[in-house]
Amino acid sequence: MRCRDIRESISVFVDGEASPGEAALVRGHLASCERCRVLERQMRAVGAGVRQVRGSVPDRFREEVFARLESEGALPKRRKVVPAAWRWVAVPLAAAAGLGLFLLTSREGIREPVPSGPATSWVGTSAPRAPSPQGNGSALSTEDREMLAMLDLLEDPEAFDANDDAEGMELLAPGGSADSPNPPRGGRGGG
Amino acid sequence: MLLFREGSREAFEELFSRHHRAVVRFAWRMTGDPSAAEEAAQEIFLRIARAAPTYHPTAKFTTWMYTVARRTTLNYLRDTKEDGEKVPILSEGEREDGVYPVQLPGPDDRNPEQVVWQAQLTGRFRTALGELPEGHRAAFVLNRGDGLSYEEVAQVLGVTVQAVKTRIFRAREMLLSRLSKDLSA
Numbered sequence: 048m049r050c051r052d053i054r055e056s057i058s059v060f061v062d063g064e065a066s067p068g069e070a071a072l073v074r075g076h077l078a079s080c081e082r083c084r085v086l087e088r089q090m091r092a093v094g095a096g097v098r099q100v101r102g103s104v105p106d107r108f109r110e111e112v113f114a115r116l117e118s119e120g121a122l123p124k125r126r127k128v129v130p131a132a133w134r135w136v137a138v139p140l141a142a143a144a145g146l147g148l149f150l151l152t153s154r155e156g157i158r159e160p161v162p163s164g165p166a167t168s169w170v171g172t173s174a175p176r177a178p179s180p181q182g183n184g185s186a187l188s189t190e191d192r193e194m195l196a197m198l199d200l201l202e203d204p205e206a207f208d209a210n211d212d213a214e215g216m217e218l219l220a221p222g223g224s225a226d227s228p229n230p231p232r233g234g235r236g237g238g
Numbered sequence: 239m240l241l242f243r244e245g246s247r248e249a250f251e252e253l254f255s256r257h258h259r260a261v262v263r264f265a266w267r268m269t270g271d272p273s274a275a276e277e278a279a280q281e282i283f284l285r286i287a288r289a290a291p292t293y294h295p296t297a298k299f300t301t302w303m304y305t306v307a308r309r310t311t312l313n314y315l316r317d318t319k320e321d322g323e324k325v326p327i328l329s330e331g332e333r334e335d336g337v338y339p340v341q342l343p344g345p346d347d348r349n350p351e352q353v354v355w356q357a358q359l360t361g362r363f364r365t366a367l368g369e370l371p372e373g374h375r376a377a378f379v380l381n382r383g384d385g386l387s388y389e390e391v392a393q394v395l396g397v398t399v400q401a402v403k404t405r406i407f408r409a410r411e412m413l414l415s416r417l418s419k420d421l422s423a
Contacts, residue, residue: 058407064387089414090414093414093417094410101263102267123250
């Protein structure tokens with residue numbers, strides 16, 4: 048093959064884009080042609096020359112690009128994000144807060160079964176307390192029980208609406224009998 | 239880019255961080271002038287951001303990015319020419335008539351690409367690069383400078399792979415012709 052017919056293939060070869068057949072052809076020619084070997088080196092050299100033209104990123108290039116984008120409204124607003132490091136703290140904290148809130152608002156989660164008398168069985172509170180083997184009212188004064196009963200009702204506004212609850216409220220009045228035949232929502236308090 | 243299209247500013251910031259050096263470098267090689275390169279590079283990112291709403295990933299992002307970059311620099315060069323201004327391609331202190339011979343590696347050198355391109359030769363090379371037809375220069379710069387394959391260059395330029403082969407070969411021949419005084423084998 049004549050040199051001028053293979054020059055383009057040499058260019059493709061030095062770029063690593065030659066097919067296996069074309070590469071073999073070029074190698075064969077280069078092995079026997081000093082002139083084309085020189086050409087191959089020159090072709091590689093000018094290819095390397097492009098990479099020497101690098102330029103440099105101007106100072107404030109980023110600021111200027113983003114300022115232009117902002118002025119055009121081409122960028123979404125920056126979101127206020129929690130720093131990544133805080134996310135590891137925030138998630139457990141949120142979970143703990145949620146759990147605490149649940150426990151504070153749910154009587155079901157903390158109330159222990161109380162098998163004793165009907166009047167005291169539904170008296171509960173959102174605050175955890177130690178179980179009493181004699182029943183939950185034995186260590187409480189009448190005033191304490193009244194307060195706890197009111198708190199219990201405040202936690203459950205539906206209790207005000209139900210007729211049987213109203214009866215139960217009467218039972219909770221100071222001086223009310225603890226052995227009332229109609230304890231309000233007795234099933235709830237008793238667990 | 240898809241995340242940016244969905245409204246993520248952080249995605250664009252990441253995109254910018256990854257590619258701004260390549261964009262500036264490409265613009266520098268295509269325009270041959272630092273201030274022109276900066277202006278063109280800014281315009282490239284503006285166009286990328288503006289195009290986000292209609293962006294569809296039909297090719298690699300970098301291929302699309304270089305398509306935008308090439309069109310932007312081409313328009314920039316055309317605008318400059320229409321205004322009657324010449325795109326400056328000579329750096330300060332560079333001699334038009336100077337000859338700065340450099341010895342290319344000999345036959346026994348194993349890696350000719352490790353030629354030390356002295357600063358003055360690089361300047362003359364940049365001059366010669368700027369004198370290439372834009373289509374030839376773009377093909378050569380994208381392939382040798384930015385590492386795009388012939389296939390990718392063809393996509394960016396909207397031509398066939400065979401046309402890319404020819405353009406790169408012609409670019410090499412022109413560069414060798416212009417630098418023949420500087421290059422001795």
